[in-house]
Amino acid sequence: MQANLQQDEPRSPRYYRIYQAMLSDIQQGSLKPGDVLPSEMHIAQSYGVAPGTARKAIDMLVDRGWVERQHGKGTFVRRADFSHSLARFFRLTDREGVQLHPKSELLDIRVVPGTTDICHHLDLPDDSELIQIERVRRVDEMPLLHEVIYLSRTRFQSLLNLPPDAWGDLLYPLYEQVCGEVVFRATDTLSVGPVPESPAHHLDLPPGVQVIEIARLARGYDERPLEWRLSRGRLDWFHYSFDIR
Amino acid sequence: MQANLQQDEPRSPRYYRIYQAMLSDIQQGSLKPGDVLPSEMHIAQSYGVAPGTARKAIDMLVDRGWVERQHGKGTFVRRADFSHSLARFFRLTDREGVQLHPKSELLDIRVVPGTTDICHHLDLPDDSELIQIERVRRVDEMPLLHEVIYLSRTRFQSLLNLPPDAWGDLLYPLYEQVCGEVVFRATDTLSVGPVPESPAHHLDLPPGVQVIEIARLARGYDERPLEWRLSRGRLDWFHYSFDIR
DNA sequence: CAGTGGTCTAGACCACACC
């Protein structure tokens, strides 16, 4: 844990190397989501720097979203929260502008041979067995999204034994509780394409019409790919808004 | 004993009030894009705080994108750079993965009566006259985007007298040089809809097919709306990728 | 060279959470 920062190569500043060391502790798993970091004073002493320098290292972790400060309590490793990520893409408000939360319905879970493409995304050998999960997400009974999700069979095996009523709206807490795999970040890629027959059926659309496709690769703290999913949604509900600069 | 009325608002930290004061200087225009800020020492003295406190205020301006530090030279008010914003949405690379830059072609510029909707976006009275600009943006002669742009006539009048060869690929530098209006930030909203006849013609598409629509509201340093534009592009070129958390 | 930002120190006092 403790690095020798006294004889520094002035390549990188001390606060930066402390930041890297603590980030590595988080990514390696010696600091887990929800854990409290050592106090700023303790960090300063154990690395042999002034409190302000240790604080600047923690500032970097906060800015980059790895930890959260709680005044009077401590600094804690952050847990990812994707619960509102759908609202980024779809108009999930009722007529009074109140946020709506989509319900998930599990359609199917089975083991399938992985395609080259998906195995590559998941950093697995070409013909690995995968768990395939199919879901529909609805708002007010209106089907909003159809999702197909792929996971490594070896890593998520215990999902297969879950009773149907254990499946809630959110998968990532389930991954954590049942399989001990924590999703920290994800990359979403949007595109548009024709909808195949099965998703079309669940979205109440004729096959072949254009839908928005959201491909997501979710990763753990150590950047290992954990999940690949393809979500398809109706174009007429789609919108996405954000700031430049 | 009377309660202290000032405690209605809890006292904000000094660095934050200095940040607000300097931000207001930028938004009011007493500090313009490209201007150099007073040195950290000078700011500290003029506000009567320690250098570290002044520095923290500047840190906030840097983090929020208002100013840029240049080691050994000074801290400067930032100029917005939207030149690569299109690359966020479209695959603008050739087969070797080299970035391509779209060329703009001016189709039309005229004065039109504003619709209620657009005038509202621009914060103008309902029936204001607007300047309407129509453009096509091409990569390798391939039409990528059709754009319709609306500006307040009173504020951008001098654009109407520009010779055709004065129009380059980028409009925002033109706004700044010709009309003294500086775009600092913009909000883009993505959706999908059927393409009307005129844009369809310029995009080599049959009217009515689905296209991606990017509505942009651009604002100045003081948050006043300056420009509203609607860009339409072919779905098969569209993609958008980004990180969550 | 003088002036700027970049790093760092070694303290101080305050506000908040928990016991």
Place this chain on the structure above:
DNA sequence: GTGTGGTCTAGACCACTGA
């Protein structure tokens, strides 16, 4: 109360820029 993070001070030395 103790321990935590939040703010602030008044310096120090370094690295970079430009005259």
